[in-house]
Amino acid sequence: MRKYQEENVYEAFNKRLDYICNYFDHLIVSFSGGKDSGVMLELVHRYYEENELEAQGVKVSVYYLDYEGNYQETKDYIKRSMGKYPSFDYYHICMPVSASCGISMSQSTWLPWDPEHPELWLNPIPKGAIHLQNHNFPFFQVGMSDYDFQSKYCQWLHQETKAERTAVLVGIRAQESLNRFNAVTREETFSRFGMTNYSHRIFHNVFNFYPMYDWLFEDVWVANAKFGFDYNHLYDLYFQAGVPFKSMRVANPFHQCGVASLKLYQALEPETWGKLMGRVNGANFAALYGGTVALGYRGVTLPKGHTWESYVNFLLKTLSKEMRQVYLKKFQSSLTYCTKNGGALPEKVVRELEDTDLQFENLGNPKNNRNYKQEHKVIRFKKYPDDVPIKNFRLVPSYKRMCITILKNDTSCQYMGFGQTKDELQKKKEAMKKWESFL
Numbered sequence: 001m002r003k004y005q006e007e008n009v010y011e012a013f014n015k016r017l018d019y020i021c022n023y024f025d026h027l028i029v030s031f032s033g034g035k036d037s038g039v040m041l042e043l044v045h046r047y048y049e050e051n052e053l054e055a056q057g058v059k060v061s062v063y064y065l066d067y068e069g070n071y072q073e074t075k076d077y078i079k080r081s082m083g084k085y086p087s088f089d090y091y092h093i094c095m096p097v098s099a100s101c102g103i104s105m106s107q108s109t110w111l112p113w114d115p116e117h118p119e120l121w122l123n124p125i126p127k128g129a130i131h132l133q134n135h136n137f138p139f140f141q142v143g144m145s146d147y148d149f150q151s152k153y154c155q156w157l158h159q160e161t162k163a164e165r166t167a168v169l170v171g172i173r174a175q176e177s178l179n180r181f182n183a184v185t186r187e188e189t190f191s192r193f194g195m196t197n198y199s200h201r202i203f204h205n206v207f208n209f210y211p212m213y214d215w216l217f218e219d220v221w222v223a224n225a226k227f228g229f230d231y232n233h234l235y236d237l238y239f240q241a242g243v244p245f246k247s248m249r250v251a252n253p254f255h256q257c258g259v260a261s262l263k264l265y266q267a268l269e270p271e272t273w274g275k276l277m278g279r280v281n282g283a284n285f286a287a288l289y290g291g292t293v294a295l296g297y298r299g300v301t302l303p304k305g306h307t308w309e310s311y312v313n314f315l316l317k318t319l320s321k322e323m324r325q326v327y328l329k330k331f332q333s334s335l336t337y338c339t340k341n342g343g344a345l346p347e348k349v350v351r352e353l354e355d356t357d358l359q360f361e362n363l364g365n366p367k368n369n370r371n372y373k374q375e376h377k378v379i380r381f382k383k384y385p386d387d388v389p390i391k392n393f394r395l396v397p398s399y400k401r402m403c404i405t406i407l408k409n410d411t412s413c414q415y416m417g418f419g420q421t422k423d424e425l426q427k428k429k430e431a432m433k434k435w436e437s438f439l
Helices: 009-023 037-052 071-079 146-161 178-185 217-227 234-240 256-261 264-268 271-280 283-289 308-317 321-341 347-354 399-407 424-437
Strands: 028-030 061-064 089-094 168-172 199-203 207-208 341-345 361-362 376-381
Touching: 009 037, 009 168, 028 037, 028 146, 037 061, 037 071, 037 168, 037 217, 061 071, 061 146, 071 234, 071 271, 146 168, 146 199, 146 207, 308 321, 308 399, 321 341, 321 376, 321 399, 341 347, 347 376
Parallel strands: 028 061, 028 168, 061 089, 168 207
Antiparallel strands: 199 207, 341 376, 361 376
């Protein structure tokens, strides 16, 4: 539940920096070129100057992890921002780290700045950037995940600056997603700095802080207008193109969150779009069909001559052997679970199923220790359903649900209720490859 304070978000932000700077002598601004990290950089500088932190020995480092592909407006903004304030230290990083890929059915990640294929790079390495040939990161391995890299990089920078404590300032806002909301409202305290809920420990004396967590989308733009801050003018183009506020993202161009807006490269920067098509398999398909029935975001229709079961088999045959096995393992688990063991469904869903022709057994109340918020019953189907003609279709297993999962390129099968993510799948693969020689 929201609790409204008398102070505004700008005043709250400054109070949080007061608190952080009482305990930390080194601040790292995680800069992405987007609206949130952009306004945070400006606010940190404003606070730094007003409170004369340089005289107090507080250091500020700004790092930008370059994913190789950006709109020209973003590149221009990065160029204006990196080095803008002489009292800060800047690190423009162009390293081949593994980044999430939500558009390809043959790969769950892609490799920006791939050293084996420089001819495919979307842009040349900017002058003065840190790259594979001039870095001195002892922890670095080609292909390590971008999240792992950023965590280890902040640890390394903490040690290099000989700081007592380092605070990594990350511009995430709870409004943007449930995961981000949970990150700053969780009840556990062992990984916090003291009792600060908007903090998270990543290393000894190195903590992430999210001082903008309660800002709204409108607050960011009010701050930019009120203080005359510079910002990424790509957002102006997004607004003119009618892009919804929640889809105005500046990040890895092939991330699953940006599939729906990938097509904008075609209209805004055709030359960049041409390079993107040759960079990752599936870019053109995602741009054409992202957000449409082809990717399962709306009501998908069954092709003539097919049942949903036969359509699943057809779709599986179009995939690579590796990706096909990923889906088959999850699908088989669903088949076994629903036709042999039985699965728990809300009682209101069970009542809906009773009005259909589907055959199933009601095995009564669940016998596990899980605390359900509403009454559930365990249902075991006599035959795995082809389709489920009820309102709560997504909650019930069916071959149609399998089809939508494939069409959404959902290799984690989250649409079917599975929890493993694509990044976790890739990490598992990398770990098995690393240790296979010892088995």
